Amino acid sequence: MLDRLTSMTVFAQTVRSGSFAAAAEKLGMSPQMVAKHIEALEQRVETRLLNRTTRKQSLTVFGRLYLEQCQSVLAEVQVADRLAQASHAEPHxxxxxxxxxxxxxxxxxxxxxxxxxxxxxxxxxxxxxxxxxxxxxxxxxxxxxxxxxxxxxxxxxxxxxTYRLVACASPAYLLTHGIPQLPTDLTRHECLGFAPWVSDLSRIWHFRQDGRVIEVPVKGRLQVNDWEALRSAALDGFGILISYEQAVAADLESGLLIQILPGYEGPIRxxxxxxxxxxxxxxxxxxxxxxxxxxxx
Structure with a gap:
């Protein structure tokens, strides 16, 4: 059985070349093999694709429609082949x-x-x-x-x-203002705000415990659009910072900052x-x- 994609390629090339002989030369096969591919397609679709005479050939009405679909299929195959080649290419x-x-x-x-x-x-x-x-x-x-x-x-x-946030503060701040024991205690503290966050994250901090979500409205006199500056304020003892856990990991390990409310899961995004x-x-x-x-x- 002849390969259908090859037969489609032969059919399209025959139409472009104008004859079996010209298509055969272009494809590197005999005119007889070109004819076999065309006949195989016509048997598959059960209708004639080309009108053939001793002097010329022309597309039938159905042959013209079928050619358009063949060209579309062959174009998709070329795209897939290029994609496969690209997948093996060295990234650069x-x-x-x-x-x-x-x-x-x-x-x-x-x-x-x-x-x-x-x-x-x-x-x-x-x-x-x-x-x-x-x-x-x-x-x-x-x-x-x-x-x-x-x-x-x-x-x-x-x-x-997941982007996880933890609440933390400097030892100096906690020594002066006390250590919050419950999320609701934060309403009485200076909470540092990160300006690029949307308003609800700037003003409401969410905590979870045993599947229960606790929303705490917070306030603070300082909001900054640069996280490093906000961290500096926390290190200076000005307020409580809620931060991406990876960003304060070294500060927590060294003791420059202390995590508060460890029994509660902080906001996640x-x-x-x-x-x-x-x-x-x-x-x-x-x-x-x-x-x-x-x-x-």
């Missing part, structure tokens, strides 16, 4: 990524440097920003998005490890890796997505 070129500042600095950057060590022909341009980014409009190939997502069929969203839903994904992006999901997925 510049990869533009955007991520939130704190997550990018404390978690993503070490992963990026490890990725670069593995793929020597890839360059990464990592932009850290807490503003909302549209990767399609701003030219980023991959974006890390913090918080709930809106449905966007143009983007693929891959979930990363979803975090995703976003990239265009494009079937022609480049090797550099494919390898980065795979690597990030392996390490942080």
């Amino acid at each position: 070129g510049r990869l533009c990524i955007n991520a939130p500042v704190t997550f990018g600095r404390h978690t993503l950057l070490p992963v990026v440097t490890q990725f670069l060590n593995r793929y020597a022909q890839v360059d990464v341009e990592l932009t850290l920003s807490d503003r909302l980014i549209d990767p399609m409009e701003e030219g980023y190939e991959a974006v890390v998005r913090l918080g709930p997502l809106q449905t966007n069929l143009a983007l693929v969203a891959r979930p990363l490890r 979803p975090i995703h890796l976003l990239y265009a839903a494009d079937r022609r994904m480049t090797p550099k992006l494919r390898c980065f997505v795979d690597y990030l999901m392996e390490v942080l997925g």
Whole structure:
């Protein structure tokens, strides 16, 4: 039995070439084999595709419609072949990524440097920003998005490890103002606010215990749009900081900051890796997505 894709290729080339003999020369096969492929297609579809005379050939009405579909199928096959070739190609070129500042600095950057060590022909341009980014409009190939997502069929969203927050303060602050024992005690404390967060996260902190969610309205006289500056205020003893746990891990270990309310789970936020839903994904992006999901997925 003749291969159907080969027969479609022969059929399309025969139409382009104008004769069996010309198509045979182009394809490197005999005119008799070209005829067999055309006949095989006509038997499969149970109708004639070409009107053949001793002097010329022409498409039948159905043959013209069938040719369009064959060309579409063959084009898709070429795309699939190129995709397969690209998947085996060595990743190379510049990869533009955007991520939130704190997550990018404390978690993503070490992963990026490890990725670069593995793929020597890839360059990464990592932009850290807490503003909302549209990767399609701003030219980023991959974006890390913090918080709930809106449905966007143009983007693929891959979930990363949950972004967990912990409440902490300096020993000096706790010595002066006391250690909160319950989440509701925070209403009587100076709570530092991170300005880029949406209003509900700036003013209401969520804690969980035994499946129960506790919402605590907090207030504070200081809000800053830079997390490092806010951390400095906490280290200086000005107030209670709620922070990404990875960002204060070293401070907690050294005792510069002390976690409060250890019996309660702090706020958690979803975090995703976003990239265009494009079937022609480049090797550099494919390898980065795979690597990030392996390490942080």
